[in-house]
Amino acid sequence: MIRKILKWIGGSLLAIIVLLLAGYLFISWNIGQRTEKKYDFAVQSLAIPTDSTSLSRGEHLVVIKGCIECHGKDLGGKLMMDDAGLGRLVASNLTKGQGGLPSDYSTADWIKALRHGVNREGKPLLFMPSHETTLLSEEDLTAVIAYCQQASPVNSSLPTNELGPIVKVMTYLDKMPLLAVEKIDHNLPMIAKADTTVGVAQGKYLSVSCVGCHRAALKGGEPLAPGLPPVPDITSTGNVGKWTQDQFMTVLRTGKTPGGHQISNDDMPWKMTAQYKDKELISLYQYLQSVK
Ligand code: HEC
Ligand code: HEC
Structure with missing residues (x-):
């Protein structure tokens, strides 16, 4: 009798382990598909200002929107985490120094990232809060781009991203904002200018x-x-x-x-x-x- 029960428990445990493993493999495959998906958005063309008022507005926004928190004070990029469970995540070097954005990274590429959450190839940016930057007014978005585009080049050699199992599972359960591109309403028109009076x-x-x-x-x-x-x-x-x-x-x-x-x-x-x-x-x- 005891042997039978033990055998049964052993069998159930094995079944649970096999099921968990199959579940994880499915989740891993699913996240792989979603992070490699290629999107094609019609990118709006915007004029980037060069006046000092816009540049200082851009600088302020880069601070209060947390860009420097993730991308570093000098926008030279930062290793955000490196952990067995979570994986490795790097916020890009946003300057045109070594290891930074390519020399032909255009305004359209900036708009793809900040409005649509994809890189210049149309693939999802990971953990970049584009679902928030997409809601910036045209005036603010262009000020941010103007400020970043004139940042002094910083040389940095940063590793590549690698998603850990916890991030994959939490993303699958929609508990982590990994893929902003999936959260954005890509047809929502941009507001021209935000109200800047107190209220x-x-x-x-x-x-x-x-x-x-x-x-x-x-x-x-x-x-x-x-x-x-x-x-x-x-x-x-x-x-x-x-x-x-x-x-x-x-x-x-x-x-x-x-x-x-x-x-x-x-x-x-x-x-x-x-x-x-x-x-x-x-x-x-x-x-x-x-x-x-
Ligand atoms: C990264 C996540 C995060 C963001 C972004 C964030 N908060 Fe918080 N906030 C928290 C957490 C977590 C706590 C609780 C901290 C604690 O209990 O020690 C908190 C606490 C607070 C508190 C204290 C509330 C209380 O009852 O003690 C205020 C006020 C607050 N946040 C306002 C804001 C405002 C305004 C913004 C946007 C400008 C903001 N937070 C953005 C995570 C965040
Ligand atoms: C929570 C952290 C975080 C914040 C805040 C953040 N970023 Fe990012 N950003 C990232 C990460 C991580 C990546 C890299 C994504 C990848 O490689 O898939 C990224 C990528 C980018 C890219 C794409 C670069 C490329 O290689 O194509 C641009 C542009 C960018 N961020 C600009 C900004 C700006 C401007 C702000 C502020 C308005 C900002 N980011 C705020 C984390 C952040």
């Missing part, structure tokens, strides 16, 4: 940078990955609804909450939000207060 409209435009973590409704949710803190509700129904504008600004500039909790920059990028201008933080506060 709810500007706050809403800026909140595109928050929804990736705080979720579409900004009501927070489960941790972004196992081991990380839960993501808080940042609308009027969360703590932000109780905080004054000054308290809110202090949280986004120092990571320290009125309750005395110190937020780690790895969990919530407050070193990035610290660079927002006063009028941008006030607009965000007003917008978040308006979300019921």
Whole structure:
């Protein structure tokens, strides 16, 4: 009897292992197909400005949109992670130095990346938040491109990307923004110019940078990955609804909450939000207060 039960358990375990392995092989194949898929988008042609106002706007956006967080302060590229489970991920060198963008990388190539989430060959960019940059106004998108195009060349030798099993499984379950190209509405027209006066409209435009973590409704949710803190509700129904504008600004500039909790920059990028201008933080506060 015992032998029979043990045999049965052994058999079931084996069946489970075979099933898991088959499942993983399927997921790995599926992600392989999706990352190698070639897209062909009609790229809008845009004039890139050269005036100093646009360049300094571009510089500000490159800071507050986190480009330098991933691509490095000098835009020379960065190894973002290198881990057995997650794999290796490199944010490209965006300059024209060695190991950077090819010398004939054109404005159309920039637009493919920032509006559509693909490289110049039409293949998906991995982990590049193009689903956010695609929502920039034409004025802001062209300012970002203008600023990046005149960046001083940086020489860097960076390894290639390699996806680990955790990233593949989480992408398959739609828990990780690996393939922005699949999340973008490619037919959505670009707005010409964003409202830059203090108020709810500007706050809403800026909140595109928050929804990736705080979720579409900004009501927070489960941790972004196992081991990380839960993501808080940042609308009027969360703590932000109780905080004054000054308290809110202090949280986004120092990571320290009125309750005395110190937020780690790895969990919530407050070193990035610290660079927002006063009028941008006030607009965000007003917008978040308006979300019921
Ligand atoms: C969360 C990290 C992250 C942020 C934020 C980010 N990028 Fe990227 N970006 C990446 C990664 C990773 C790649 C490389 C993708 C690949 O190789 O598949 C990339 C690729 C690119 C490319 C394509 C380069 C090529 O080889 O074709 C451009 C252009 C680019 N990023 C510009 C920007 C700009 C401009 C910003 C800010 C508005 C920005 N990125 C913000 C991670 C990021
Ligand atoms: C990379 C993910 C990420 C992004 C992007 C992000 N946040 Fe957060 N945020 C978090 C996490 C996680 C916490 C909780 C940290 C903790 O509990 O230590 C948090 C905490 C906060 C808090 C404190 C809330 C509370 O109740 O304590 C505020 C306010 C906040 N974020 C606002 C924003 C705003 C505004 C933006 C966009 C400009 C933004 N966050 C972008 C992940 C993010």
